[in-house]
Amino acid sequence: MIRGQPTMFSGLSAFPLTPMNQSGIDEAAFVRLVERLADAGVDSIGALGSTGSYAYLTRAERMRTAQLAVKHAGEVPVIIGIGALRTRDVLALAEDAQKAGASGVLLAPMSYQKLSADEVFALYETVTRSLSVPLCVYDNPTTTHFEFSDELHERIAQLPNVRSIKIPGVPVEPRAARARVERLRALVPPQVTIGVSGDALAATGLNAGCEVWYSVIGGLFPRAALAITRAAQAGDVQEATRLSERLRPLWALFDQHGGSLRVVAAAAELRGLAEHPTLPLPLKTLEGADRQQLAALLDELDLA
Amino acid sequence: MIRGQPTMFSGLSAFPLTPMNQSGIDEAAFVRLVERLADAGVDSIGALGSTGSYAYLTRAERMRTAQLAVKHAGEVPVIIGIGALRTRDVLALAEDAQKAGASGVLLAPMSYQKLSADEVFALYETVTRSLSVPLCVYDNPTTTHFEFSDELHERIAQLPNVRSIKIPGVPVEPRAARARVERLRALVPPQVTIGVSGDALAATGLNAGCEVWYSVIGGLFPRAALAITRAAQAGDVQEATRLSERLRPLWALFDQHGGSLRVVAAAAELRGLAEHPTLPLPLKTLEGADRQQLAALLDELDLA
Numbered sequence: 142m143i144r145g146q147p148t149m150f151s152g153l154s155a156f157p158l159t160p161m162n163q164s165g166i167d168e169a170a171f172v173r174l175v176e177r178l179a180d181a182g183v184d185s186i187g188a189l190g191s192t193g194s195y196a197y198l199t200r201a202e203r204m205r206t207a208q209l210a211v212k213h214a215g216e217v218p219v220i221i222g223i224g225a226l227r228t229r230d231v232l233a234l235a236e237d238a239q240k241a242g243a244s245g246v247l248l249a250p251m252s253y254q255k256l257s258a259d260e261v262f263a264l265y266e267t268v269t270r271s272l273s274v275p276l277c278v279y280d281n282p283t284t285t286h287f288e289f290s291d292e293l294h295e296r297i298a299q300l301p302n303v304r305s306i307k308i309p310g311v312p313v314e315p316r317a318a319r320a321r322v323e324r325l326r327a328l329v330p331p332q333v334t335i336g337v338s339g340d341a342l343a344a345t346g347l348n349a350g351c352e353v354w355y356s357v358i359g360g361l362f363p364r365a366a367l368a369i370t371r372a373a374q375a376g377d378v379q380e381a382t383r384l385s386e387r388l389r390p391l392w393a394l395f396d397q398h399g400g401s402l403r404v405v406a407a408a409a410e411l412r413g414l415a416e417h418p419t420l421p422l423p424l425k426t427l428e429g430a431d432r433q434q435l436a437a438l439l440d441e442l443d444l445a
Numbered sequence: 446m447i448r449g450q451p452t453m454f455s456g457l458s459a460f461p462l463t464p465m466n467q468s469g470i471d472e473a474a475f476v477r478l479v480e481r482l483a484d485a486g487v488d489s490i491g492a493l494g495s496t497g498s499y500a501y502l503t504r505a506e507r508m509r510t511a512q513l514a515v516k517h518a519g520e521v522p523v524i525i526g527i528g529a530l531r532t533r534d535v536l537a538l539a540e541d542a543q544k545a546g547a548s549g550v551l552l553a554p555m556s557y558q559k560l561s562a563d564e565v566f567a568l569y570e571t572v573t574r575s576l577s578v579p580l581c582v583y584d585n586p587t588t589t590h591f592e593f594s595d596e597l598h599e600r601i602a603q604l605p606n607v608r609s610i611k612i613p614g615v616p617v618e619p620r621a622a623r624a625r626v627e628r629l630r631a632l633v634p635p636q637v638t639i640g641v642s643g644d645a646l647a648a649t650g651l652n653a654g655c656e657v658w659y660s661v662i663g664g665l666f667p668r669a670a671l672a673i674t675r676a677a678q679a680g681d682v683q684e685a686t687r688l689s690e691r692l693r694p695l696w697a698l699f700d701q702h703g704g705s706l707r708v709v710a711a712a713a714e715l716r717g718l719a720e721h722p723t724l725p726l727p728l729k730t731l732e733g734a735d736r737q738q739l740a741a742l743l744d745e746l747d748l749a
Contacts, residue, residue, distance in 0.1 A: 196530055196557035226501050228726035253501070254588065255703045263727060267726075423567060
């Protein structure tokens with residue numbers, strides 16, 4: 142059962158790809174993805190997340206993508222990723238996102254040199270001070286190589302405008318997952334929601350009390366992700382679990398290909414929602430037998 | 446003893462900081478550092494390496510820094526770091542570096558999404574095809590989070606224009622270090638030199654047969670690094686080791702502060718060679734007691 146009042150940071154937050162083509166952003170394909178999400182009725186759209194390849198785009202490309210997302214999202218609030226290696230750039234991106242009409246922003250502590258907890262705290266302190274929209278803390282050690290301690294989450298969650306924490310997953314075992322979510326919740330103010338990411342753990346996280354699923358698969362196949370989310374929101378633990386288990390072969394492919402991005406990018410290409418190659422080089426989508434296996438799986442799972 | 450003929454990728458390659466100030470690059474301070482290196486007679490200058498904070502700068506800032514390095518390096522060859530998350534940007538930076546007059550380039554496979562070996566090979570294949578200057582492969586898992594296998598080094602070393610590999614260190618034990626260098630050397634063509642980085646392991650690496658030391662401390666205190674390098678080049682294993690051991694308290698500070706960057710940046714500030722704060726936020730240099738400890742150590746070691 143999910144607690145609290147609905148906010149932008151509750152329910153299903155769907156993270157679309159930012160499809161590329163030879164001249165840059167494939168704007169038509171991106172707009173199509175955003176409209177799919179709005180039509181499906183997701184609770185928010187997380188543009189320029191890791192799935193949206195924010196780290197690979199120029200400031201101008203990110204501004205344009207943010208504008209397109211807001212323009213085509215209808216009534217659905219748009220959250221824009223503003224992460225960058227340098228505080229100066231994060232501040233500029235925060236300003237751009239707000240100008241573009243973002244309802245909220247998402248900030249990961251990207252790193253090249255390994256960051257200390259004090260450096261990360263100072264980053265969030267500086268950025269939240271300049272914001273006039275709510276912020277979600279993006280905790281993703283796989284890409285940022287920074288590990289948040291619970292103590293640091295507690296400190297950052299007190300800062301103005303912080304309204305959610307996107308955690309990288311929960312323990313697989315339901316009681317351990319619930320304990321994890323409750324431990325973190327006890328440290329953060331009531332206005333801060335806790336959101337699960339790592340699609341394979343989403344049902345477990347929602348069932349354990351996370352208010353929101355920051356979802357990769359929801360950015361491409363929103364109806365499948367909404368079904369899981371709505372079941373969990375209604376307190377139907379078993380149905381949420383069943384629907385997630387059904388997608389287990391997809392989660393296995395995520396593991397096999399170094400995360401979700403290459404798989405969802407290939408799925409978008411296979412479904413005619415993006416042109417190959419849709420990822421920014423050096424990243425590649427699936428090829429050959431892997432791609433055929435994914436195509437068969439999408440059909441089998443009726444993901445379209 | 447160090448084998449082979451001298452090339453740009455042999456001896457001491459000194460990596461200066463790129464000092465910052467409120468308006469961007471502190472050009473006067475950078476020029477002063479480059480001139481110090483040229484005056485000291487280092488064998489090459491590695492501008493815009495990790496120590497030069499390449500990952501945190503805009504393309505325009507990197508172009509300007511490369512131009513200043515070449516202009517003020519005198520006869521010393523300049524190697525320019527061209528790493529970026531995206532192949533498109535690496536190609537643009539390679540072009541800029543060559544236009545600026547770089548004698549060589551240094552390329553690390555920076556990552557946000559974890560890269561596969563095939564993706565990294567394709568990156569080097571694409572970039573080396575477009576180059577007209579030699580390239581050094583920059584293997585630094587601490588910052589790139591990519592681990593080169595020896596097999597991948599072997600494949601990349603066959604590509605046109607590849608002339609050196611900057612390895613992240615060698616085993617501490619001298620025989621193991623020699624075995625490591627020899628194993629890699631057997632896999633790469635004779636025109637490709639092997640360079641050690643990780644200053645604490647430099648004497649061990651040079652003594653084990655590395656032709657070049659890609660040096661952080663050499664970018665700030667070139668005479669101390671040259672003394673170690675020249676001893677090793679002359680086959681004086683014991684003297685190279687003794688001179689490196691003398692600096693052990695400095696190597697210990699590197700370990701203590703998450704790598705060399707924050708320590709050398711603070712040292713530059715303490716020696717009046719850069720203004721505080723010289724690093725790009727969110728990165729911070731040493732403060733308080735740590736800074737005082739470093740100041741005392743620099744005096745004790747007579748590093749000026």
